[in-house]
Amino acid sequence: MDAQVAVIGTGSIGSMTLWQLARAGVSAIGFEQFGIAHDRAAAGGESRIFRTAYLEGPEYVPLLRRAHELWRELEAESGRALLTLNGGLMIGDRDSEAMRNVQASIDDFGLRHEVLDHTAMASRYPQHAIDPDEIAILDLDAGVLRPEFAVAAATYRARELAAAIRPHEQVTAIEPAADSVLIRTDRGAYAVEQAVVTTGPWTARFAPALASHIRPRRLVMTWYQAEDPELWRSEACPIFIRDNEDAHIFGIPTLDGGSVKVAPHSDDDGYLADADELDRNVEVDLVEPVNAAVARYLPGLIPEPVRVSAYMDAYTSDGHGVVGRAPGAENVWLLGAFSGHGFKMATAFGQVASDLVRHGTTDLPIGHLDPARFGG
Ligand SMILES: Cc1cc2nc3c(=O)[nH]c(=O)nc-3n(C[C@H](O)[C@H](O)[C@H](O)COP(=O)(O)OP(=O)(O)OC[C@H]3O[C@@H](n4cnc5c(N)ncnc54)[C@H](O)[C@@H]3O)c2cc1C
Structure with missing residues (x-):
């Protein structure tokens, strides 16, 4: 052998x-x-979100907890900083399924979190414009992986x-x-x-x-320039996921001191017949809905991407x-x-x-x- x-x-x-x-x-x-x-x-694509209050379902929480321990062990064994836990904002309509799943993960496993209303969001996280029916849940065990x-x-x-x-x-x-x-x-x-x-x-x-x-699926990432980069550093800006009728985006604070990743969280496009077919050139009409969401919900970013690239993952039905x-x-x-x-x-x-x-x-x-x- x-x-x-x-x-x-x-x-x-x-x-x-x-x-x-x-x-x-x-x-x-x-x-x-x-x-x-x-x-x-x-x-x-530089970054991945880590979060524990899981909108895909609470059955993942024990895996997430074990993953967290092992990320720290890998950091110790390799001498590399890989995971920054700067919190995660889940923003969405109060009664949506995604927000109910986040709340269920929190309730079932007693996760560290805060629920933030409009006033709290405006004073603590002015990066975000909030709609009347939206709430934000801050997952304190969320952050950024490299x-x-x-x-x-x-x-x-x-x-x-x-x-x-x-x-x-x-x-x-x-x-x-x-x-x-x-x-x-x-x-x-x-x-x-x-x-x-x-x-x-x-x-x-x-x-x-x-x-x-x-099926393999192409996923496009976009980065936007911050008017005031200080507001978008990881110390001031948790990762965020926004799911409402108009926008399905996620974002990651700046890692290069100037650009903020904001990308589509999910949609039905991008399926490939075979992973070898990945085209890394991105059509402009795919980016326009993200530009619109940035213009509406993230007023401190210039809604024209400074960087665009394409990756892929396999998806099950x-x-x-x-x-x-x-x-x-x-x-x-x-x-x-x-x-x-x-x-x-x-x-x-x-x-x-x-x-x-x-x-x-x-x-x-x-x-x-x-x-x-x-x-x-
Ligand atoms: C743009 C994007 C954003 C994402 N954001 C997040 C996020 O924020 N948080 C999160 O948790 N997850 C996120 N995901 C999902 C996550 O990144 C993937 O689920 C995960 O990386 C999949 O890992 P994998 O090992 O299955 O695939 P990969 O990391 O792609 O590894 C598969 C490897 O197999 C190799 N390979 C394939 N065929 C062969 C062969 N025949 N011979 C030899 N080598 C082969 C490939 O080259 C590749 O290196 C995101 C995914 C994408 C694409």
């Missing part, structure tokens, strides 16, 4: 999987078709702990047998005991039984990832299709992958992510 485990794709989840396997003393090889911590898939640095930190730490990393080597086939898996690449073939597939936007390629439920045994293969595990919200939990999913490889099960709650929910 070339190693106990092959990790296919060393992006967000794969890098954390390698780190966790290496920490546990499991010999592993990570294959990556591009360079280490590249920005051509789901982990590019995705490229995090992937690099986990990958290099895994390598220090004896994992083998093979960048610029594309996996072309995964062939499971009774007690082993053969990994074919564009450079050779490797025999391992188990494989972990963490191919992000390319998830469906290695899970054909799930292909009708998983129900908006939740797939984590578990790959359909039809005893010794292949699948963690992917995190549907635009997986980065914050990448460290916890790294632990999940390591648990599954070593024990066939995990104590972390992943029942709602079982690939079997799609049949196949």
